[in-house]
């Protein structure tokens with residue numbers, strides 16, 4: 001497995017190619033949690049459509065909590081897995097209301113990141129990736145969510161053992177990547193996975209990280 005100094009060299013090389021992403025405008029943490037649940041197992045386009053359809057049908061979260069699962073499923077159907085996601089969203093809203101008396105997660109910003117992360121993990125259907133996205137994007141907290149691109153790219157780079165699962169990847173990568181570079185690393189590793197380190201036929205001959213990569217690509221012989 002790679003040392004942190006190697007990881008930093010790769011992050012620097014990716015930053016040179018893809019740039020240093022500017023922090024996004026922060027969003028409401030509960031909006032972000034629901035939006036991230038809607039993004040599970042679907043494309044960005046479909047999940048954005050489902051979120052805006054839901055907001056149009058129910059402008060506030062109390063309205064969603066008071067609605068039936070069927071009606072919510074109907075509102076979010078463009079995002080796929082509507083029945084599963086509607087039940088999940090209502091169950092999370094119910095848990096927050098029971099715990100806090102109001103439908104808001106803004107109070108989480110006052111907790112240490114680890115505690116905020118653990119609180120989010122207590123909800124059904126919320127794993128390290130979903131919790132990490134809410135912390136990183138909505139709350140600007142240090143978290144390193146691992147999506148399918150990051151999982152593939154970091155395995156090829158040799159940052160993870162071959163048999164690592166998603167939870168192990170989350171723990172190992174969170175320790176390996178400097179926390180002040182989580183945001184940049186998350187976005188640039190995804191950019192790398194989309195542009196060059198694709199699932200099939202990765203373009204190793206154009207890759208800025210090739211000098212530090214352990215992936216055996218037959219095409220690399222000509223590099």
Ligand code: SF4
Nearest residue numbers: 197202204207213215
């Ligand atoms: S050298 Fe190839 S396998 Fe390694 S990170 Fe680059 S594109 Fe991916």
